[in-house]
Amino acid sequence: MPPLAAVNWMDAIGRWHPLLLHMPIGLLVALAWLRVMRIEARRAERSLLWLLVLSTWGAGVTGWLLHESSAYPDPVHLHEYLGIALLGLSMGLLWMHRFRQPWYAKGLALAMVLLVPTAHFGASLTHGPEFLWEPWQAQEKIDEVPESVVSQDPADEGFAPENATPSPAQRFAHVAPILEARCARCHGERKRKGGLALHSFEALQRGGDSGPVLDALDPAQSELWLRLQLPLEDEDHMPPKNKRQLSAAEQEQLRAWLFGEPSTPLAPSSVATPSQAPPLDLESEPYSSARGVLERAGVVVVPAAEEHHQLMLAWDGAEPLDADQQAAVQTLAPAVVEVRFVGRPVPSPWLETLASLPALQRLDLSRCELEHTDLRALQPAASLLEVRLARTSIGRGALERLLDLPQLDRAVLTGSGWREAYAGTSLPELPPQWIVGVREPTTALEQEPPVVFESDREPETTAQDSPNLSAVNTLCPVTGRPIDGDYRMVFEEQVIGFCCAQCLGRFAKDPEAYRSALPD
C-alpha cells in the first residue's frame, strides 16, 4: 500500500459512487410508493427526503470526483447533467413537501421519470452501451459476420489440414497480450468504448458500433490496422495520442498476425504493460541513490524520454569517479544510452567502463585528453552508434578500432589530429557520413544581371541607348589618361571618351591629329 499522502484521494473517494448512487434510487422509489399507495406518513416522508438530499449530494460529489480523476466515454456528460438535475430536484422536493404540497407529487413523478435515463446512461458507462440490448442483438450480430471470417472460427479447426498455417483465431494468442496491454483498458470486457471489445477473438470479430474492425479479404483495410497507421495527430488514431502507443515490435507482431504471416509470440518482457515492467523509475531504489551519488559528484542525469527507460549522463567539471560513483554508473547501466564526457582527462580504465555500458549509443569525448590514443579501451562498445572525438588527439590504430565497432554509424574526428597520426601510412577508408573537418560552402549556381531599373520616370533614352553610348576606348586619345564617362562625342559612328572637357574640345577641332591614338 502506498503511503497515505501518495494516494490519489479524488479517485479513492470517487470510486464510492457506484455504491452511494443506489441510496437515492431506493429512497425515491420508496417515497413514490408511499404516495401511490396513499400511505399517510408525513413525518416519515420529511425524514426520508432529508436522507434523499444528503445521499444525492453524496452520489453527486463522488460521481464528479470519479469523472475528474479518470476519463469516461461519451454518455458521461448526459449522465452528469441528468444527475445534477436530479440533485436539484431532490432539494426542490424537500422544499415543496414543506411549502407547496400540490407540487410535491408532480415533482416526485418528474424525478422518477428523470431517474430512468440517468440510471441508464450511468449503467452504459460501466456495462457498455449495448448491455441492455445485447440479448436481442447477439444472434443478428453473429449472422452478420462475413463468411470468410466465420470459417476461421476456432470451432472450424477440425476442417483445416493439419499442416496448414494456424488460423488467425488460433494465433490470436500471439497478439492477445498486446491488445490486452494497449487497448483493453478502454476496449475490454468491462469498458467498451464505441461498442468495441478486444479481449477475445470473438469480441474482436464482432467489431464495434461502426462496424467490423477486421477485413479478412484485405487485411490492410482492417479498421484495426488503419486506425493504428493514422498519424498520431489524427483524432481517429488509436491508441489516442495521450495514451501509450504500440512499440515497433508490437506493431510488427500485430501486422504479421493480421496478414497471416508466421510469427512467434513476443517475449513477455517486450510487451510491457505499466504494471508488469515499471519504467526505470529514477525515484525508486536502487536508482534513486545511484542518481544521488552521481549528482553529488557533479554529474547531470537526464531522462532521454518520458518513461525514464533511457538516461543521459553529462559530466560538467567533475573529477574522474571514485569506486562508489563507478558502482552507481553500473547500477544505472541498463538505461544509459548517452554519455557526455567533455573536456577533461580520460584514463583508459574509465573509458573501458563507459564503453562496456550495455545500452550506450552516443559517447561524446570532445576536447578530452585520452590516455591511450589508439582508443583500445573503446573495444567493448558494441552498441555504440556515434562517438565524438572533436579536438582530441587520437593516434595510429584509432581509426581501425573505430571501424571495427559493429554498430558505429558516425564518428566526429574534426581537429583530432588523425591526419597527422596517419601521415606516411596508408589511410583506412572512412565512411562518408563521418565528420572529419569543416564542410565547404555550397556553390553559387547563377547570379542575376546587375540591377537596372526600368521606370517611367527615367527618360526612355537612358535605359534604351546607354549600351550604344559607351565609349569604344578606355584611354583618352589626347592625354592617354583614363576616360571620364561624362565627356564623350560621336566620331565616325563611334563613341569616343575623353578624360576632360578640354581634351574633348581639342579633339573636336582636329580629330585627325589624334586618330593614331584611337583603337581600330
Place this chain on the structure above:
Amino acid sequence: MTDPLSERRLWLTRRRFLGLGAASLGACMGKAAFAGLRAPDADDALLAPHFAPQAKRIISLHMEGAPSQLDLFDYKPGLRQRFDQDLPDSIRQGQRLTGMTSGQARFPVAPSLFRFTRYANRQDGAWVSELMPYTGGIADRLTLVRSMHTDAINHEPAITFFQTGHPQPGRPSFGSWMSYGLGSLNRNLPSFVVLISQGFGNTQALSERFWGSGFLDGQHAGCKIRAGADPVLFLKDPAGMQRQDRRAMLDLVQALNEQEQREHFDPNIATRMTQAEMAYRMQMSVPELVDLSQEDEATLEMYGPDVRKPGTFAANCLLARRLAERGVRYIQLFMRGWDAHANLPKEIRDQSRAVDQPQAALVRDLERLGLLDETLVVWGGEFGRTVYSQGTLTHENYGRDHHPRAFTVWVAGGGFQPGIVYGETDDFGYNIVDRPVSVHDLHATLLHQMGIDHERLIFRHQGRKYRLTDVSGHVMKDLLA
C-alpha cells in the same frame, strides 16, 4: 539542495495543498510528506522529454527590428519592372498600416537594390541577396521558410509574441519553457542564456522581459551575459574575499533559508537557494566560458575579424557555440538595429555585413563538431518589411515599414530538412500564397524537435492551463527531415 527533482518536489501551490484533502493534512507537517506533493498530476511538466528528442538545444538568432525579407531572401525580380508604381489595392486589400505610413499619399513599389544569387541546395537552389554571400554558402544546410506570418505589427508586441507565444507581456519566454520542461545539461551554467549585440541601424528598445520567466519560477529566466570585464553583473566576489569564505557564508544562509522553506513552503525561497548555488558555481564557469583564447586561429578566422571584439555578433556567435558545447538548453542572441524605416540600403548593408559571416560560421562550426544534428539554429526577425517605400523612393534609397503578413525565417540543424525552400509569397512579397507558417506553428515544430509535445508542456496559473503555443500551433512535418 542541488537535486533538481527534489527541488521540483518542493513546489507547493495552494491548488496542490488543497488537493491533498483533509485526511493527509496532518502528514503535511513532516518532510516525508513531500513525496505526496507530486501526486499524479498530469499538468506537471517533466524534467524529461515526451518522446525521444532530435535536438538538445536551440540557438535563436533574433534580428531585432525586423530585417527586410525582400532585400535578403524573398527574391522578387518582377518588381524591378514596377519601380515607383503604386501598390495595387488588390494586393494590400485595405490592410491596416502603422501610423508611420498610413498618412502617405501613395505606396510606391520599391524593388530591392541588391543583386541575388542562386545557391545550390537540395532542391533547385535558393536565391539569396548579395548582402549575405556567406549565408548563401550554407543554403544546403538551411530550411528557408519564406511564408512566416505574425499577428502583431509593432516591435514590442511582435517580439513578445515571437519570444513568449503571446503578444501581451507576462508569459514565460521560449527559453524559460525549455528550462522548465527539460532542465539543464550543465549545472554550472544557467540553462537559458541571452547575448545582445548592438547594431548599426535604427534601433528599438529591448526589454528584459523578452527573456523573462513570466509566471514560471524565477530560476528559468534568461541570464544575460555581457561583453566586457564583468560578463555577469554582481557575480564576482568583492576584492579580498576568499572562495572558502564565500562557501561558508553561503552554507549558513542556505541553512537559514532551508528552515524558512520548511515552515512556509514559499517557492521563491527554493528559487533563491538554487540561484545562490548557481551563482557560486558560475563564479568558476563563466570566466572559462568567455575566455576565447582556447580557440584556434582557423576557428576565429571563420567567424570574421569582429570575433575578437567582445559584444559583436561575431563574438556572440562563437560564444553561442561554446555555450552549446557546454550543454546550455536555450541560447538567445539579439542583433539590434534592423528597423530600417528610412535609408534602408545603407543600414541593411552594415547590418548584414555584421551578421552574415558569423552566422554562417556558427552553422558550419557546429556541423564540423558534430553538434548541428542536435542543435536548432533559428534565424529571423519579429516580422517582415513592406514592399512599398516609406518616405521618398529613389534609385539609391528607400525605406520600408513593418509588415506582419509575410517574412522569412530560416532554421538549420536539429532534424529540420536541410537545403529546402518552403512556402511562397505573391509577386509583391506581400501576401503568402503557399503553405503559410505561423509563429505558433514554428514554436510547436521546434518544441517537437526538442522531444516535447507542445500541447502537453503546461503550467497551471491563475486557474487555467498555459502553453507556449496558447491554443494553436501545428507541428509542420513538411519542414522536418
